[in-house]
Amino acid sequence: MTPAIAPDIAVTRSHTAKRHSILDAAAGVFCREGFAGANIDLIAAEAGVSRQTVYNHHGDKENLLVAVVREITERINAGVFETLATFPDKPVDLEAELVEFAVRLNQNCMCNRDGKFLRKLLQTEGERYPDLFAGWREHGPAKTWAALAARFARLALSGWLDLDDPDVAARQFLALVNADLQMAMIFGDTVSEEQLRAAATNAVRCFLRAYGKPRPA
Template sequence: MSVQTLSAKRRAVVEAAAQVFVREGYVGTSVDVIAAEAGVSKQTIYNYYGDKENLFLTVIETMLEPAAARFLEILDQVLAESDELAAGLTRLGREWVELLSHQELAALRRLIVGEATRYPQLLRAWQNAGPGLAQPKLTGHLARLHEEGVLDVPDPARAASQLTSLLVGELQTLSLFGAVPLTTARVEETVSGAVEVFLRAYAVKNPS
């Protein structure tokens, strides 16, 4: 459910909750503070979401949905034309980094990673709402390119994981998961290098 489809009161609660969770951390967040910032009663929040955990899960789903939808749209666009694969993968990398660098999403992700040991269900919710949708889609495209003879990808799922690591893994580490801005030149250098390595590894080998 995207934030646009929520009622005005529910939208106010989710937006306030996102800000408070990021600012105070999951454990440090009080439903009273969220209610005050959203301009609703504490009981209204409990009526809507039951408890703090369900509210946080709603925040994850609501914030990730538009980003995930945008990523899947880009994925379909750039991998539809196999004759421009290098350019398509390069665009995918740029767009992917931009989505992951979105300030609120990056802050939420850092919070979830920090709480993952004590609250693994939060990390699972993040994975299901984001990576859990993206990786199967990417795997499917790579499997199709293998079947069409464009790439030699005997294990599309592994290749999808490797492509993800190449395109965004290093940049996520360098940026401390979005906390430190990266220069355009650094992003371009990393993405271009990632695409070159991936295509070299999975190029169709000419029979000798």
């Protein structure tokens, strides 16, 4: 009885290993070719499994897309949450620490593979399958903005910032951080860490010129 668990685990491990492999490959192919252009044979080949296995695991092609989107949004949300936890709540050098935070945000959430995939899938399939992204739409960016706004509001309370509307400031911060990366992202280029840091520096400088206060005692 006790060892009965072992085989289940082993089977499941191989199972989930292939599952992940398939989801990874499917994400890549869906992202590259779009839903209509995605070829299940190609997904199977890139995942290193047979086509039948793909159908065994995820059934329909549409079902597979759903699974891919769920996987990616979950990872993205986790990354955002994790990164938000590193916000400089009690800064010493606010400018430098905000720059580092912005770099982390871009590296972990916006510019990585998942971020690129989600952005692209959203734009290509968002209108065709609105339900697909409904969950992310509500729990994704809105929650991020709110969380960031709360951090900024606290910085305002402790005298570091002078804010009218923390929500607007949060959105503007994110927009500024991406200002110099728009082209690279829209063209799918990979951005070096130098570019990322330069963009973050420009963004934070502007942000603090607008909302910064002389350092509190």
